[in-house]
Amino acid sequence: MSDQSTDKMWLSLTNDEQEAVSALQQEMGLDSPDAVMHALLRQAAQRALVVCPSCGHSARKTADDAASCAECMSVLHLSDGLWQVITLQP
Numbered sequence: 001m002s003d004q005s006t007d008k009m010w011l012s013l014t015n016d017e018q019e020a021v022s023a024l025q026q027e028m029g030l031d032s033p034d035a036v037m038h039a040l041l042r043q044a045a046q047r048a049l050v051v052c053p054s055c056g057h058s059a060r061k062t063a064d065d066a067a068s069c070a071e072c073m074s075v076l077h078l079s080d081g082l083w084q085v086i087t088l089q090p
């Protein structure tokens with residue numbers, strides 16, 4: 001089985017993608033393409049992070065426009081770019 005190292009991700013990129021990452025590397029002032037991949041992964045993780053409007057804890061996305069909060073058990077829905085509570089469990 002292959003591990004999920006960013007080295008392998010880098011190698012699996014197309015030439016165009018590698019050029020884009022190289023450009024980003026210069027733009028971001030990072031040491032290596034590997035560091036760029038890490039930064040991109042962090043950003044992707046942050047985009048996936050939803051803050052529960054009910055309790056302020058982080059909620060987990062269950063779909064593009066849906067999320068659930070493990071802290072207060074709210075069900076959230078993305079509406080007009082805002083996460084709104086659909087169901088607040090007692």
Ligand SMILES: [Zn+2]
Binds near residue numbers: 053054070072
């Ligand atoms: Zn919550």
